[in-house]
Amino acid sequence: MMDVEEERLCLFGIADCSLLPPTIMVRLITHNLLACHAKDCNANNFPLQFKDVKLEFREADFNPDFLKGFMPKIEWKALVDTARELGDTSLPLEQPEMLDDDFLKNLHHVLLEIHVEEGSMTCPNCNHVYPISNGIPNMLLAEHEIG
Amino acid sequence: MVVDEVREVSSGPQTSLLALAPLRHKMPSRYLFHFAQAHDDFRLPELASVAELHGISYSLPQEPENRDPKRPYMAIDLEREDHARTLARRCVLIKAVYEFYGQGSTYKELHEANRKSKLLWTRYVEDTSFRFLVTAYQHKIPQSRQRDVIESFSYMGFLGKIEMKNPEITLTVFEEYEDRHGMTRVKYEGDGNFRQLFFGRLLEEGSARPLIGKFDVKKRSYYGNTSMEAEVSLLMANQTLASPGKFIYDPFMGTGSMAYPAAYLGALVFGSDIDGRQMRGKQKTPGVIRAATQYGVASRIIDLATFDITHNPWRCGELFDAIVTDPPYGVRAGAKRLGRKKELSEEKKALTLQHSLEARADDQPYIPPTKPYELSHLATDLVLFARYLLKPNGRLVFFLPTVTDEYEEIDIHAMLCEGMEVIANSLQDFGSWGRRLVTIRKTTREQYAPPTFPPRLPQDLDEDVHVPAHKDFREKYFQGFKPKAEESKELS
Numbered sequence: 003m004m005d006v007e008e009e010r011l012c013l014f015g016i017a018d019c020s021l022l023p024p025t026i027m028v029r030l031i032t033h034n035l036l037a038c039h040a041k042d043c044n045a046n047n048f049p050l051q052f053k054d055v056k057l058e059f060r061e062a063d064f065n066p067d068f069l070k071g072f073m074p075k076i077e078w079k080a081l082v083d084t085a086r087e088l089g090d091t092s093l094p095l096e097q098p099e100m101l102d103d104d105f106l107k108n109l110h111h112v113l114l115e116i117h118v119e120e121g122s123m124t125c126p127n128c129n130h131v132y133p134i135s136n137g138i139p140n141m142l143l144a145e146h147e148i149g
Numbered sequence: 150m151v152v153d154e155v156r157e158v159s160s161g162p163q164t165s166l167l168a169l170a171p172l173r174h175k176m177p178s179r180y181l182f183h184f185a186q187a188h189d190d191f192r193l194p195e196l197a198s199v200a201e202l203h204g205i206s207y208s209l210p211q212e213p214e215n216r217d218p219k220r221p222y223m224a225i226d227l228e229r230e231d232h233a234r235t236l237a238r239r240c241v242l243i244k245a246v247y248e249f250y251g252q253g254s255t256y257k258e259l260h261e262a263n264r265k266s267k268l269l270w271t272r273y274v275e276d277t278s279f280r281f282l283v284t285a286y287q288h289k290i291p292q293s294r295q296r297d298v299i300e301s302f303s304y305m306g307f308l309g310k311i312e313m314k315n316p317e318i319t320l321t322v323f324e325e326y327e328d329r330h331g332m333t334r335v336k337y338e339g340d341g342n343f344r345q346l347f348f349g350r351l352l353e354e355g356s357a358r359p360l361i362g363k364f365d366v367k368k369r370s371y372y373g374n375t376s377m378e379a380e381v382s383l384l385m386a387n388q389t390l391a392s393p394g395k396f397i398y399d400p401f402m403g404t405g406s407m408a409y410p411a412a413y414l415g416a417l418v419f420g421s422d423i424d425g426r427q428m429r430g431k432q433k434t435p436g437v438i439r440a441a442t443q444y445g446v447a448s449r450i451i452d453l454a455t456f457d458i459t460h461n462p463w464r465c466g467e468l469f470d471a472i473v474t475d476p477p478y479g480v481r482a483g484a485k486r487l488g489r490k491k492e493l494s495e496e497k498k499a500l501t502l503q504h505s506l507e508a509r510a511d512d513q514p515y516i517p518p519t520k521p522y523e524l525s526h527l528a529t530d531l532v533l534f535a536r537y538l539l540k541p542n543g544r545l546v547f548f549l550p551t552v553t554d555e556y557e558e559i560d561i562h563a564m565l566c567e568g569m570e571v572i573a574n575s576l577q578d579f580g581s582w583g584r585r586l587v588t589i590r591k592t593t594r595e596q597y598a599p600p601t602f603p604p605r606l607p608q609d610l611d612e613d614v615h616v617p618a619h620k621d622f623r624e625k626y627f628q629g630f631k632p633k634a635e636e637s638k639e640l641s
Contacts, residue, residue: 032419032452037464048464062448068394068417075468114451136435138425141456145517146502148460148487149601 027058027117027137030088031072034081034113036139038125038132040147049080050123050132057088062114066106069113073097076113085112177208177226179249180233181349183323185242185358186286188384189219192242194573194588195387196225199239202390205232221286222323222347224249230352237353241361241383247321247349256301259322259346263302270305270350273318277309280316285324291337298322319351357383363444364410370443371436373427377406377475381577381586386410388546388573388588389471396451398469398538400458400531401484403427405437405450407473412446416470423485423519425455457487457519458534459602466537466597473546476527478584478622484522488604524550525620526605528564533600536569536591545569545589552582552630555618561587563615568593581630 038047078097085093092108123132123139130147133140184192193209200207208226209216216223227233230248237246250269251262263270273279281302283295290298302320309317324343364379366372377385385407389397393415399407402420404427412418420437422428430436441447456462477484493501528549535545551560561574573588 027452029452032454035464035468036454036462039460039462060448063393065394068396071394072396075465077464136429136433137438138429138435138453138455140425141421141454141462142423142517143457143460143487144515145487145489146498148517149603 027119028123028134028139029114029118030081030084030116031113032139033084033118033123034077035075036123036141038128038130039141040125040128040130040143041149043125043128043130046127047125048077049084049126051126052084052087052118053122053124053131055088055121056119058117058119059115060117062110064107064110066101066103069106069109070101072113073101073109081112085116088116088118090116177228178230179224179226180230180352181247181249181252181323181347182223182225182236183244183247184221184223185244185355186221187380188242188575188577190575190577191384191586192218194575194586195240195242195384196236197573198387198390198588199236200232202392203232203235203239205235207232220325222325222345224252224347234353237355237357239357239387240355241357241380241387243355244358245354246352247347248352250320250348250350252345252347254345256298256346259348260301260304263348264304270320273309273350274306275308277307277318278312278316279307279309280311280313280319282319282321283324284321285343286326287329288324288326288339288343289337290324291340294340321349321351323347360410360413364413366406369409369440371404371430371440372406373404375475375477376404379410382406383410385473385475385546385586386414388586389416389473389544391416391471395470396468397471397473399474400461400472400534401474401476402437402453403475403477405440407475408437408450409441409444409446411471411473412441412449413444415449417449417451419451419453419469421454421456421458421461423455423457423487425453428453428455457485459486459522459530461534463538463599466599467540469538469543470540471544471546472535472539474531475548476524476531478524478548478550478619483623484524484527485519486522486602486604487517488520489518490520520604523605523620524622525564525617528617528619529566530600530602532564532569532589533566533602535589536566536593537597537600539591541591541594543591544572545587545591547587548584549587549619550582550584550622550626551576552618552622552625553578553580554630556583557618559615560617560619561585563617565589568595582626 033049036050038050082093082095085091090112093112098105117137118134119137121134123134124130206228210224233246237243248269250266251259253259253262281299283290283298323346325345325347326339326343360383361380364383366376366379389411391397391411391414395416396419397411397416398419399405400421402408402422405420408418408420420428428435428437430439432439435453437453438447438450441450531547532545539545549561561571565571568591569589570592571587572590573586575586576583577586
């Protein structure tokens with residue numbers, strides 16, 4: 003379905019994604035916070051594996067204080083591995099002790115500016131597939147998966 | 150600074166007592182707050198929240214009648230003038246802030262107080278253009294008397310130019326009349342029978358109020374029939390202490406009404422909902438993102454996800470600075486959670502399992518069954534959920550509908566758990582029912598295991614547990630909030 007604006011752009015032959023409002027996509031900060039929560043799936047249920055993804059990069063406000071405050075919450079290995087899988091090797095394997103500006107900028111980019119468009123996330127343990135549609139991951143469980 | 154020295158020796162007997170206090174380095178100054186005529190129960194909680202966010206200390210008037218939040222004017226002491234300005238820029242319910250020159254129940258008293266404040270206004274006497282206004286709350290003052298009032302201040306001896314447009318300073322006299330809602334009266338009736346007079350110099354008009362127009366739901370590119378009105382969503386955002394670098398979560402995101410003001414104030418917002426359709430709308434770009442784009446805050450909507458809070462995928466707790474939400478309470482849309490109203494037979498269970506595992510040819514996603522989520526259970530669960538997900542000192546801000554005749558304060562306290570404390574509870578009154586904006590602070594540093602939310606069965610009901618008036622709110626709403634006695638009479 004197209005809205006009026008989109009239709010208008012098509013008419014002029016300039017229907018280009020960049021002219022439309024950004025589609026939301028799963029950012030790596032979200033990916034780092036969600037685990038499989040199906041019934042009895044309690045171990046090895048994180049990180050979820052991205053499949054068939056398309057990437058997009060979008061600028062976000064750089065806020066060093068937010069990043070520093072958020073650092074202790076990050077599962078570092080999961081973040082670095084996922085970023086590398088998606089082609090970003092800017093983060094060190096170990097969380098550094100000195101948080102210089104270069105590091106924070108890389109972290110900012112990985113956490114907040116890499117977006118995963120359509121695709122899915124699969125649990126490495128129970129293989130539950132969480133589909134992502136229009137950038138919104140569907141984390142609902144099926145009837146037999148709830149406790 | 151000269152100005153500061155002037156302040157310290159000014160403003161009456163109360164401050165001269167404070168001057169003896171050994172630890173006070175700086176005397177507070179007094180400011181007159183003019184509140185907007187709306188949501189009086191929300192005024193002081195908003196003031197307290199914004200003051201906390203900006204590290205402003207303030208003191209309200211000593212006498213209970215002078216700090217009654219239902220009254221439109223209040224003289225509040227602050228340490229610095231820029232604190233008064235900050236409050237006026239961020240509080241939605243502040244119309245304007247004035248430097249306080251005096252108050253009284255008669256003009257004689259007012260003039261006496263104003264003469265004592267001379268050191269505050271004497272610097273404007275020589276050569277400052279000014280405008281002098283006389284205005285009233287709940288009354289219209291005849292022009293002739295307005296002139297008389299202005300003339301009665303002639304002893305101030307202002308020599309500057311009188312300028313109605315763009316004066317350097319504006320001096321205002323306020324006459325406060327009692328509320329006379331719904332009473333018919335002839336024009337100017339009761340003129341002069343004011344309750345109290347206030348006088349001061351305009352410092353700053355409230356600049357957060359125009360945001361109500363900016364966030365007007367009707368001008369929003371995406372909204373639904375349960376979208377929260379702009380003014381209240383802004384008040385909620387202030388209760389969350391939203392500011393740059395804060396991480397805020399709405400677990401009943403719906404069409405995102407609470408997210409936009411919070412993001413506008415700088416916070417990063419995450420939204421989830423059991424029903425993705427509300428967040429998504431009917432176009433490719435989710436409705437929430439379209440509306441956020443309109444306000445220039447799309448990059449601060451971190452992500453959206455579809456899930457049920459009773460079966461949530463959060464990997465760990467202590468993530469958010471605030472949780473802000475308007476849970477669906479059932480008048481236009483009832484809350485839902487995963488599960489079935491009635492358990493299926495084993496045979497049917499096997500069939501549905503098979504069905505949900507099979508690939509669907511039509512490409513339609515599998516939609517799990519949901520059942521109603523009773524409001525009082527939802528509220529209790531929400532507090533537990535928030536305690537797990539909030540950082541220490543984080544806030545849970547949400548609306549709870551209540552039945553006016555049955556509400557008791559214990560209703561709110563009955564939903565609390567250890568480490569969660571109510572810091573504000575403001576009523577928006579709709580007559581037979583109302584809704585309360587509840588602000589709860591996480592006071593504990595203890596880390597909790599992820600809470601589970603087992604479905605409650607009717608036989609689990611404990612006789613000793615307090616039954617809050619918001620229980621079965623939906624049913625009560627559609628029955629017109631009849632008292633129990635009447636109900637049983639009708640049945641018999």
